[in-house]
Structure formats: C-alpha cells, structure tokens
Amino acid sequence: MISKKMTKMVANSSAIRAMFEEGNRLAKEYGRENVFDFSLGNPSTPAPIEVNDGIIDAVSNLDSMTLHGYNNSNAGFEDVRDAIAKSLNKRFDTYFEARNILMTVGAAGGLNVALKSILDPEDEVIVFAPYFGEYKNYVENYDGVLVTVPPCPGNGFVPSLEEFEKLITPKTKAIIINNPNNPTGVILNAEFIKNLCAILRGFEARFEHEIYLISDEPYRELAYEEVEVPYLTKYYANTIVGYSFSKSLSIPGERIGYLVIPDEVKDYDELFNACVVATRILGFVNAPTLLQQVVKRSLEAKTDLEFYDRNRLTLYEGLESLGFDVIKPQGAFYLFMKAPIADEKEFVANAKKYNILIVPGSSFGAPGYVRIAYCVAFETIKNSMEAWKKLAADYNL
Amino acid sequence: MISKKMTKMVANSSAIRAMFEEGNRLAKEYGRENVFDFSLGNPSTPAPIEVNDGIIDAVSNLDSMTLHGYNNSNAGFEDVRDAIAKSLNKRFDTYFEARNILMTVGAAGGLNVALKSILDPEDEVIVFAPYFGEYKNYVENYDGVLVTVPPCPGNGFVPSLEEFEKLITPKTKAIIINNPNNPTGVILNAEFIKNLCAILRGFEARFEHEIYLISDEPYRELAYEEVEVPYLTKYYANTIVGYSFSKSLSIPGERIGYLVIPDEVKDYDELFNACVVATRILGFVNAPTLLQQVVKRSLEAKTDLEFYDRNRLTLYEGLESLGFDVIKPQGAFYLFMKAPIADEKEFVANAKKYNILIVPGSSFGAPGYVRIAYCVAFETIKNSMEAWKKLAADYNL
Numbered sequence: 048m049i050s051k052k053m054t055k056m057v058a059n060s061s062a063i064r065a066m067f068e069e070g071n072r073l074a075k076e077y078g079r080e081n082v083f084d085f086s087l088g089n090p091s092t093p094a095p096i097e098v099n100d101g102i103i104d105a106v107s108n109l110d111s112m113t114l115h116g117y118n119n120s121n122a123g124f125e126d127v128r129d130a131i132a133k134s135l136n137k138r139f140d141t142y143f144e145a146r147n148i149l150m151t152v153g154a155a156g157g158l159n160v161a162l163k164s165i166l167d168p169e170d171e172v173i174v175f176a177p178y179f180g181e182y183k184n185y186v187e188n189y190d191g192v193l194v195t196v197p198p199c200p201g202n203g204f205v206p207s208l209e210e211f212e213k214l215i216t217p218k219t220k221a222i223i224i225n226n227p228n229n230p231t232g233v234i235l236n237a238e239f240i241k242n243l244c245a246i247l248r249g250f251e252a253r254f255e256h257e258i259y260l261i262s263d264e265p266y267r268e269l270a271y272e273e274v275e276v277p278y279l280t281k282y283y284a285n286t287i288v289g290y291s292f293s294k295s296l297s298i299p300g301e302r303i304g305y306l307v308i309p310d311e312v313k314d315y316d317e318l319f320n321a322c323v324v325a326t327r328i329l330g331f332v333n334a335p336t337l338l339q340q341v342v343k344r345s346l347e348a349k350t351d352l353e354f355y356d357r358n359r360l361t362l363y364e365g366l367e368s369l370g371f372d373v374i375k376p377q378g379a380f381y382l383f384m385k386a387p388i389a390d391e392k393e394f395v396a397n398a399k400k401y402n403i404l405i406v407p408g409s410s411f412g413a414p415g416y417v418r419i420a421y422c423v424a425f426e427t428i429k430n431s432m433e434a435w436k437k438l439a440a441d442y443n444l
Numbered sequence: 445m446i447s448k449k450m451t452k453m454v455a456n457s458s459a460i461r462a463m464f465e466e467g468n469r470l471a472k473e474y475g476r477e478n479v480f481d482f483s484l485g486n487p488s489t490p491a492p493i494e495v496n497d498g499i500i501d502a503v504s505n506l507d508s509m510t511l512h513g514y515n516n517s518n519a520g521f522e523d524v525r526d527a528i529a530k531s532l533n534k535r536f537d538t539y540f541e542a543r544n545i546l547m548t549v550g551a552a553g554g555l556n557v558a559l560k561s562i563l564d565p566e567d568e569v570i571v572f573a574p575y576f577g578e579y580k581n582y583v584e585n586y587d588g589v590l591v592t593v594p595p596c597p598g599n600g601f602v603p604s605l606e607e608f609e610k611l612i613t614p615k616t617k618a619i620i621i622n623n624p625n626n627p628t629g630v631i632l633n634a635e636f637i638k639n640l641c642a643i644l645r646g647f648e649a650r651f652e653h654e655i656y657l658i659s660d661e662p663y664r665e666l667a668y669e670e671v672e673v674p675y676l677t678k679y680y681a682n683t684i685v686g687y688s689f690s691k692s693l694s695i696p697g698e699r700i701g702y703l704v705i706p707d708e709v710k711d712y713d714e715l716f717n718a719c720v721v722a723t724r725i726l727g728f729v730n731a732p733t734l735l736q737q738v739v740k741r742s743l744e745a746k747t748d749l750e751f752y753d754r755n756r757l758t759l760y761e762g763l764e765s766l767g768f769d770v771i772k773p774q775g776a777f778y779l780f781m782k783a784p785i786a787d788e789k790e791f792v793a794n795a796k797k798y799n800i801l802i803v804p805g806s807s808f809g810a811p812g813y814v815r816i817a818y819c820v821a822f823e824t825i826k827n828s829m830e831a832w833k834k835l836a837a838d839y840n841l
Contacts, residue, residue, distance in 0.1 A: 048654050048711065049718040050564045050586070057714075057721050064518070064724070071516050093508035102734070106499050111490035115695040119468050121461070152549060152699070152728060159727035163585075167447045184725035188560075189447070257445050298512040300733030302549070314445065317454075321446040324454050327461070328581035330556035331549060335732045336697030337499070 062410040070404045083431035085419045086404045090297040092351040098296055101344030105337060118333040121326045123150025127343040134346045139278040147309055149322050150334035152302040154265045154291035158185050161287050164321040165259055166191040170220035175206035176412030179229050198413040204231040208242055215250050221259040226276055227266040230411045230418035231383040232376020237277045244283040257285045257313050265291040266379040271356050274377050284311040292342050295350050303338040355380050358421040362428050369435055370444030380422040387442040391415050401434035459807040467801045480828035482816040483801045487694040489748040495693055498741030502734055515730040518723045520547025524740040531743040536675040546703040546719050547731035551662045551688035554703045555582050558684050561718040562656055563588040567617035572603035573809030576626045595810040601628040605639055612647050618656040623673055624663040627808045627815035628780040629773020631667055634674045641680040654682045654710050662688040663776040668753050671774050681708040689739050692747050700735040752777050755818040759825050766832055767841030777819040784839035788814050798831035
C-alpha cells in the first residue's frame with residue numbers, strides 16, 4: 048500500500064527510463080551492436096584522465112577521516128567550494144566565494160534542495176516547453192504547481208516571452224530555465240535573457256516579492272561552434288544556478304554538482320542556510336566527499352566536445368537527407384525531431400521495430416516531436432542510418 | 445523568502461550540527477587537542493584497507509562508462525546488489541536476491557525514499573524516545589506526523605511496549621526502530637522484537653492494512669560483547685531495512701547504503717518500484733556508482749570494534765567514577781547520561797565552558813539527559829577526564 052501521491056507519480060513515471068530499460072532488454076536479445084539506443088542522456092565518452100587521476104591523488108594524499116568523513120558543513124568541503132568559486136570567477140568574471148557554493152548530489156539533488164527551500168504548497172513554478180520532464184516531479188515533491196509555457200516550434204523552439212508573461216501570477220515563485228536545453232539543444236542568448244529578466248524584475252516590483260530564476264546548467268560545457276551561454280547571476284539578482292559535473296566530466300553515476308547562491312539574492316543568509324538544512328534533511332547530508340575532491344582536481348578538465356559535435360552533425364545531416372524535419376541543436380547532446388505523423392508515440396513504437404529507441408516529445412511537454420539522444424558511440428549513429436532509412440520509407444519521406 | 449514549512453524546519457534545526465560547527469570554531473580558537481568534541485557521530489577510525497584498495501581496483505579494472513555512468517536501473521548495479529544479498533544470506537540465514545536490495549545515498553537517503561513511498565499526509569509514524577532527531581524531519585518531509593513513545597529511563601531505556609500499544613491508531617503507517625540505538629546504545633533483543641511484531645500483526649489484522657516496520661541499522665556492526673542484533677525481516681513480513689556503510693566502513697561522507705525490501709512485504713513489486721521511482725525523483729537518481737563498487741569489494745571488511753570498545757569502557761568507567769549517572773551502552777558509539785540538573789541544556793552550556801561539547805537529550809525526545817558521542821580519538825577521552833572532573837565538581841558530585 049504505497050501512498051496515493053506516489054501511486055500517481057509512479058503511474059506518470061519516466062518514459063525515458065522505461066525506454067532505456069527496454070534498450071537493455073533488446074540488447075540482450077539482439078546484441079548491443081544491433082540496437083540503436085538513443086533514449087538516455089548517458090555520456091558516451093570516457094571521463095577525462097583528470098577524474099581517475101584525481102581519485103588516485105585524493106585517496107593517496109588525504110587522511111581517511113578527512114576524505115571519507117562527514118563534511119564540517121553540510122554545504123561541502125570549504126577548499127572545494129573555494130576552488131569552484133575561483134574557477135567560475137575566472138571564466139565568467141563573477142565575484143563568488145566559497146560561501147556562494149553549495150555542493151550537491153548532482154543537479155537533480157541541487158534542484159530538489161532549492162525547490163524544497165522556497166516552495167510552499169500551490170506556489171507556481173514556470174517552465175518553457177519542451178522541458179526536462181523531471182521538473183514536474185521535482186516541483187510536485189514540494190506540492191508546487193508546474194506551469195508550462197507552450198512550445199514555439201515556429202521559432203525553432205526559442206520560447207515566447209509574450210506567452211510567458213501571460214502566465215505569471217502572484218503565486219509565481221520561480222522560473223526554471225535549462226540552457227543549453229534538453230531536449231531541443233537550443234541555447235538562449237544574452238538578449239533573450241535580458242528581456243526575460245526585465246519582465247521578472249517588473250513582476251517582482253509589482254507583487255513585492257521575489258521570483259527566483261533557477262538556471263539548470265548540466266549542459267553548460269556542451270555548446271558547439273563557440274556559441275556563448277550567458278551566466279545568469281550577471282543578469283538577475285534572485286538567481287540560483289544548478290550545475291552538475293555529470294556531462295562535463297562523464298560521471299553521471301557519481302552524483303556530484305553544486306548550487307550557486309550569489310550574495311545578491313534577497314536574504315542570502317536565510318536562503319543559503321535553508322538550502323544547507325534541506326541538503327541534510329532530504330537525506331543527502333552532503334555531496335559524496337571523494338567526488339567533491341575529484342571535481343576540485345578536474346576543474347580544468349574538458350570533455351571530448353569534438354566527439355559529440357561529430358555525432359551531432361552526422362546525425363543531423365543524415366536525418367535531414369532522409370527527409371525528416373529536424374531542429375539543428377546548438378548545445379547539449381539531444382536532437383529534437385518532428386514526428387512524420389501527429390501521434391509521436393505511434394512513431395516511437397514503430398521506430399522500435401527497427402531497434403531504434405527514442406523518447407516521445409510528450410514527455411517534455413511537446414507532443415508531435417521526438418528526442419534523440421546522440422551521446423552514443425559514433426558507430427551507433429553510422430550503423431543506425433539503414434534503420435532510419437527504413438523508418439523514413441514507412442512514411443514515404 | 446524561503447517557504448513557511450522550511451522556515452519552521454530551519455528553526456528546529458539540528459542541535460547536533462550546531463554543536464559540531466561550534467566545536468570546529470572552538471578548535472580554531474583553542475587548538476583541536478584542547479577541545480573535547482563529543483557532538484557528532486563521525487567515525488574516528490580510518491576506513492579499513494579494503495575501502496581504498498577497492499577504489500583503486502574499481503578505477504583500474506572497470507570501464508569508465510560502466511563505473512561512472514548512470515546505472516541501468518535506479519536501484520543500482522545488479523552485481524553489487526547481488527553480492528550484498530548473498531552476504532546478508534550468509535550472515536543472517538535469509539533468502540534475499542538482488543531484487544530485494546536497493547542502493548541508496550546512505551541510510552538517511554534510504555529512509556527518505558521509503559517514507560516518500562509510503563506516507564500520505566497525516567499518516568502517523570511511531571518512534572521510541574530517545575530517537576535520532578532527524579526522523580522527525582524525514583517524516584515531516586512527506587507531511588507525516590511523528591508519534592513518540594515516551595522514554596523509559598527506569599528500564600535502562602528499553603522501550604515500553606504497553607505505552608507503544610496505546611499509541612497505535614488506524615492512521616499508523618509505520619514504526620521506525622533503530623537497533624543498536626542512537627543515542628542510548630541499547631540493543632533490542634529477539635524477545636522484545638517478537639513481542640513488538642506480535643502487537644503489530646494484531647493491529648494489521650484489526651485495521652486490515654499494513655503497518656511497516658522500518659529498521660534503521662547504521663550501527664548494526666557496532667555491537668559489543670557479542671550481543672546479537674536480531675535481523676528483522678525474519679520476524680515480520682512488512683519490514684523495510686535501511687542500512688548504511690557510514691559507520692561499518694568509516695565512510696559517512698561518501699553516502700552509501702541500501703534498503704532491503706523482502707519478497708514477503710505485501711505488494712512487493714509495487715513497493716520496490718515506488719522506492720526506485722522515489723530514488724529518481726527525489727534527485728538521488730542512484731547511489732554514487734564508484735562507492736557501490738567499493739562496498740561490493742569491502743563486504744568482508746570490519747571496522748575497528750576494539751577501538752570503540754576501549755573508548756566505551758574508558759568513558760563509561762571514568763564518568764561513573766566521577767559520580768555521573770550513566771547508561772552502559774551495548775552498541776553504537778554513544779553514551780547517554782543523566783544531567784545532574786533538570787535542565788540539561790543548562791548543563792550542556794556549562795560543559796562548554798570546559799570545552800566539552802555534548803548534545804542535549806531533548807534533541808532525541810529525552811530531556812534531562814545528554815548524548816556523548818565517543819567516536820573520538822582515545823586521547824580525547826583520556827585528556828577530557830580533567831575537564832569532566834571540574835564539571836562534576838560544579839554539581840558537587
């Protein structure tokens with residue numbers, strides 16, 4: 048007899064995960080090389096050398112009780128937070144110190160900590176469709192209400208600020224943006240961010256309370272053709288940045304990331320302390336300590352962007368030449384494609400007949416489209432082209 | 445503007461953590477060796493050799509994407525879960541398989557996952573005072589109500605089942621027991637457990653719904669003088685065991701543990717799946733992958749029980765000879781002591797004058813007592829005796 052709330056959440060549970068588990072089943076049946084599993088955002092390049100070197104270095108040089116013990120603060124090691132602050136300052140011309148950094152169990156853990164800290168029941172959180180489907184669960188964990196700005200396929204999925212503005216109410220407590228975007232690969236530029244922040248500031252003044260801008264940035268380092276990803280604390284005071292090393296260091300299983308809570312946030316002390324307490328009482332307690340020390344040692348490491356870029360261009364060009372209607376991604380490692388029929392779930396089911404695993408756009412609030420995660424081996428993309436060709440033929444493309 | 449709920453939770457926040465942070469402040473001022481910090485359950489023996497060896501072995505021998513990537517199931521690596529099941533079967537004559545084990549971010553993460561899965565608002569969860577204070581937060585995270593069985597100092601803090609029985613209502617959804625107990629060090633024996641389970645079965649039949657017995661077992665391996673700690677799934681079908689390697693391997697910062705959900709639980713499939721989904725949507729996603737592989741390689745490792753036992757006896761005998769009224773602990777690494785005045789918070793404040801840091805019993809639902817965590821260097825215990833003597837003199841002991 049599980050709880051009623053959980054029964055609902057299980058029923059709506061992740062189509063992405065279900066597809067990924069289906070992929071593992073098919074791989075056992077047909078052999079891994081004959082299954083084209085584009086379902087999950089699981090990085091497919093090894094962690095850069097700094098990661099395993101950092102593990103060995105930390106284990107060899109740090110005292111066991113320091114390395115593996117509880118942190119002095121639930122916010123994490125002071126030296127790690129200090130190193131991250133300095134690294135951000137160097138890259139983005141910011142002025143963070145250790146006190147602005149809170150180590151988290153990945154970005155997912157960080158978002159939960161932030162939302163628990165700020166949401167009262169029925170508070171509204173606005174997201175722009177298509178959006179990462181887990182946001183709905185994260186918001187509902189704290190009895191908040193997810194409000195969705197409809198997708199703008201006509202504008203290459205850059206969201207409409209007019210539609211956004213119509214949805215802001217006195218109950219709006221936060222906005223989540225995801226830049227670069229999962230699932231579209233769109234990168235919101237500085238002009239868009241400036242306009243967004245001007246709107247938010249207007250409503251903050253009108254309602255006389257803060258509206259938090261939560262920036263979910265696991266894909267920050269995956270921006271192609273040197274497109275700039277604006278750093279949001281420079282545009283808006285009440286910003287909380289959630290970062291993860293999952294994609295940048297290819298370590299999603301290790302669960303390590305951080306929140307940035309800048310001094311400019313209203314009542315910084317209160318908010319930071321609430322997030323520290325939330326880290327503790329949600330059961331995270333602190334981000335895994337060894338991995339904190341590892342990311343400190345890997346702040347200069349880079350993932351293999353060229354690897355993903357080759358996948359991106361090969362898949363994009365391949366699908367386009369087959370007649371599919373594809374959005375060219377600027378960042379992340381997903382490609383968003385229009386299904387050739389209105390019911391994209393039927394299209395996804397049909398693709399599975401050719402051992403192609405993709406995720407329906409309705410999981411991201413954008414039905415009629417599908418997400419193709421191209422963080423796979425290059426061979427998977429090359430070898431999948433025959434299967435895509437057969438799939439295209441089914442729809443007379 | 446943090447949430448109202450969080451404001452309350454921050455206000456009631458952990459006295460243990462506050463004391464620990466105070467300890468670090470005092471250490472900076474007076475030198476670490478002159479501060480007798482008995483505040484936090486942070487293990488003070490290094491991790492056994494198997495831990496760092498296991499780290500090196502996993503990093504050297506496992507493929508980066510397997511080791512650091514997302515797990516195929518949010519429940520964790522199949523091989524790790526299988527090894528844990530086999531190890532439990534060997535030790536406790538149980539019949540678990542991988543499907544009964546769900547890897548978690550420590551026991552704190554596991555308890556949150558279990559409680560999120562089963563609690564609807566206003567469901568009641570019964571605990572026996574004195575109890576680990578975080579249980580209140582974990583239950584309130586999911587809008588449950590913590591119901592407390594009053595402490596039984598007259599019975600050496602073994603709880604009263606008569607008092608317990610009076611508090612069971614149709615809203616009772618779960619009981620949490622903590623064996624060995626934090627903060628008293630009491631170990632509940634098989635006879636107590638049998639009686640407890642008989643009561644629970646009676647009420648399950650009467651109310652026609654499950655009452656879950658949640659066994660929080662981070663201190664299982666810390667039982668002195670070979671006292672047996674009963675394995676609860678053998679006594680009661682609707683049991684969920686929460687385990688952590690924090691104390692047994694001295695790695696509390698690494699956040700690794702597991703839940704056991706036996707086949708005998710009513711609707712096993714539904715409950716296990718709910719806990720897997722809760723792991724994902726609370727933002728844990730999966731337990732840290734490298735550490736999962738490390739605990740698999742350390743299942744035969746043992747912490748230095750003799751080290752803690754020497755601390756236990758030295759502190760117990762020392763305090764008793766000074767005239768303090770002390771409960772002799774059988775397990776864990778805490779000693780529960782009666783304050784020589786009614787207001788134990790005043791006693792705690794007075795102890796701080798001598799650089800002795802201890803935690804008020806009211807943090808555990810047992811005012812009038814204090815908790816002394818003896819997971820410290822042996823020298824700290826020896827060197828603290830002068831300070832304890834001065835403190836005793838203040839009360840004419």
